[in-house]
Amino acid sequence: MAYNIVPLNELINQFEKLPGIGRKTAQRLAFYMLSQPAERSKAFADALVGAKEKIHFCSVCQSLTDRPICSICSDSTRDKSTICVVEEPRDVMAFERTREYKGLYHVLHGALSPLDGIGPEQLKIRELMARLSDPAVKEIILATNLTVEGEATASHISRLVKPLGIRTTRLAYGIPVGGDLEYADEKTLLCALEGRNEI
Amino acid sequence: MAYNIVPLNELINQFEKLPGIGRKTAQRLAFYMLSQPAERSKAFADALVGAKEKIHFCSVCQSLTDRPICSICSDSTRDKSTICVVEEPRDVMAFERTREYKGLYHVLHGALSPLDGIGPEQLKIRELMARLSDPAVKEIILATNLTVEGEATASHISRLVKPLGIRTTRLAYGIPVGGDLEYADEKTLLCALEGRNEI
Numbered sequence: 001m002a003y004n005i006v007p008l009n010e011l012i013n014q015f016e017k018l019p020g021i022g023r024k025t026a027q028r029l030a031f032y033m034l035s036q037p038a039e040r041s042k043a044f045a046d047a048l049v050g051a052k053e054k055i056h057f058c059s060v061c062q063s064l065t066d067r068p069i070c071s072i073c074s075d076s077t078r079d080k081s082t083i084c085v086v087e088e089p090r091d092v093m094a095f096e097r098t099r100e101y102k103g104l105y106h107v108l109h110g111a112l113s114p115l116d117g118i119g120p121e122q123l124k125i126r127e128l129m130a131r132l133s134d135p136a137v138k139e140i141i142l143a144t145n146l147t148v149e150g151e152a153t154a155s156h157i158s159r160l161v162k163p164l165g166i167r168t169t170r171l172a173y174g175i176p177v178g179g180d181l182e183y184a185d186e187k188t189l190l191c192a193l194e195g196r197n198e199i
Numbered sequence: 200m201a202y203n204i205v206p207l208n209e210l211i212n213q214f215e216k217l218p219g220i221g222r223k224t225a226q227r228l229a230f231y232m233l234s235q236p237a238e239r240s241k242a243f244a245d246a247l248v249g250a251k252e253k254i255h256f257c258s259v260c261q262s263l264t265d266r267p268i269c270s271i272c273s274d275s276t277r278d279k280s281t282i283c284v285v286e287e288p289r290d291v292m293a294f295e296r297t298r299e300y301k302g303l304y305h306v307l308h309g310a311l312s313p314l315d316g317i318g319p320e321q322l323k324i325r326e327l328m329a330r331l332s333d334p335a336v337k338e339i340i341l342a343t344n345l346t347v348e349g350e351a352t353a354s355h356i357s358r359l360v361k362p363l364g365i366r367t368t369r370l371a372y373g374i375p376v377g378g379d380l381e382y383a384d385e386k387t388l389l390c391a392l393e394g395r396n397e398i
Contacts, residue, residue, distance in 0.1 A: 007265050011250040014243045018228055029217055031289050033247060034254060034263065041251040044213045045244035048232060051210040052240040055233060064233065066206050090230050 008034070060131070062107040062124040064089040072096075072105060079103045081138040085128065085157060087111050087145060095143070103141070106131065111149035112156060118149075120156060128157070132164055139167040146173050146191070207233070259330070261306040261323040263288040271295075271304060278302045280337040284327065284356060286310050286344060294342070302340070305330065310348035311355060319355060327356070331363055338366040345372050345390070 008030060015026035033041055057063070058070035065071065072078060072092075082103030086092060092105045108123040131137065140161050144150035158168045174192035175184055184192070207229060214225035232240055256262070257269035264270065271277060271291075281302030285291060291304045307322040330336065339360050343349035357367045373391030374383055383391070 004270065005254060005263055005265055007246070007250040007253040008263060011246040014246040017239075019231055020224070020227070025219070027289065027292075028219070030250065031287070032218055034250060038251050040216075041247045045247045047206070047210040047213040048240045048244045048247075051206040051229065051233060052237050054206040055204060064204055064207060066204055071203065088230070090226065093226075 057107075057109075061092075061105045062109065062127055063092045063105055077102075080134075080136045082141060083128070083131065083137060083139070084141040084143050085154075086143045087150065087153070091143065103139075108144070108153065111144055111147070111153040113149045123153070125157065125160070129160060132161065132166060137166060139169060142168060142170045146187075256306075256308075260291075260304045261308060261326055262291045262304055276301075279333075279335045281340060282327075282330065282336060282338070283340040283342050284353075285342045286349065286352070290342065302338075307343070307352065310343055310346070310352040312348045322352070324356065324359070328359060331360065331365060336365060338368060341367060341369045345386075 011030040011033065012023075012026045015021055015029045016023055018026075021029070033044070054066040055064050056066075058065045058067075058073055060069055060073040063070055063072070067074070079102045083106050084095060084101065084103055085106045085108060086095070087108055087110060089107055092107060095101050095105070106124070106128045108125065108128070110118050110123055112118060112120065112123070132140075140157070142154040142157060144153045154170060161168050172195050173188065174195055175181065175188065181189070210229040210232065211222075211225045214220055214228045215222055217225075220228070232243070253265045254263050255265075257264045257266075257272055259268055259272040262269055262271070266273070278301045282305050283294060283300065283302055284305045284307060285294070286307055286309060288306055291306060294300050294304070305323070305327045307324065307327070309317050309322050311317060311319065311322070331339075339356070341353040341356060343352045353369060360367050371394050372387065373394055374380065374387065380388070
């Protein structure tokens with residue numbers, strides 16, 4: 001086609017590579033960025049490169065941080081007896097939003113999925129086991145997702161941790177707060193039934 | 200909140216400023232970019248800055264280009280007797296996708312909207328009038344959107360152009376190809392009725 005603006009196409013292609021962004025949305029976003037002042041593009045570009053350059057895994061919990069050890073692991077007020085094991089760094093953020101959990105975290109960076117070639121050595125399980133040599137650790141909360149992969153990961157870690165005499169727990173699964181029984185799927189309803197409590 | 204990674208928040212904020220991207224999607228996109236190799240972030244950043252630096256308005260048609268005069272205006276095979284007037288550069292791309300229109304374009308960069316402070320002097324109307332001094336121009340196709348603003352813009356330009364003895368036309372509005380009568384809104388149906396043709 002005659003009307004081919006290379007730098008524009010390059011920008012559209014970059015937007016299109018993002019998950020959940022199709023061609024039309026990518027075009028809309030590219031035209032939007034062109035309509036903005038140059039400082040906006042510069043700030044966005046700096047944020048992209050800066051985030052990638054400055055953020056790395058915390059050497060203790062493997063979550064994301066821009067310091068050698070993340071702000072949670074280096075916070076002396078946190079409860080060092082409990083480690084909440086999650087799949088992804090964003091799960092840490094979800095827990096932190098509750099403002100209630102005061103223990104530590106460990107990010108696995110995925111879940112066991114043999115079909116995708118993800119075995120125990122692809123996850124940060126060795127790093128977790130190394131942390132358990134600290135006698136302060138009394139409980140491991142397995143907060144992986146309630147998927148086949150998440151469940152498999154939880155039971156794998158549970159088998160490794162139990163012989164050490166450390167308590168392992170799993171999150172409660174059930175009807176979400178504000179949820180409607182009518183719209184709950186069978187698996188969730190079954191979990192809610194199995195995990196029922198005396199009132 | 201204790202868990203505050205400044206470079207990550209900066210990236211999330213940049214994504215969130217894009218139109219149609221909410222906080223959750225911005226977080227998802229930021230985490231996605233962090234999970235990608237550094238070259239991806241670098242390429243995206245370069246595309247953002249490069250597009251803004253290299254792309255400017257064509258000095259003739261005011262569309263976007265990375266050359267002094269865009270590839271359409273400088274193409275000697277295009278029909279110089281017809282100028283299609285559109286609101287935005289993306290409208291040029293839409294016409295070019297038809298691969299049928301062989302005339303030239305003129306991009307207004309908006310439509311008349313007195314409430315938003317957009318009058319004739321905020322649009323590229325002066326640049327359009329300057330092009331009409333070329334005796335080769337025989338027809339102006341007013342392809343602004345069928346909105347109050349688009350219609351007002353079309354009739355304003357039509358009033359300016361008609362005294363010059365140049366033909367002014369408006370796009371046909373009606374049922375889109377493949378469209379269902381049942382789902383057509385009243386305005387579209389009315390346009391289709393008024394613009395009916397002998398068969």
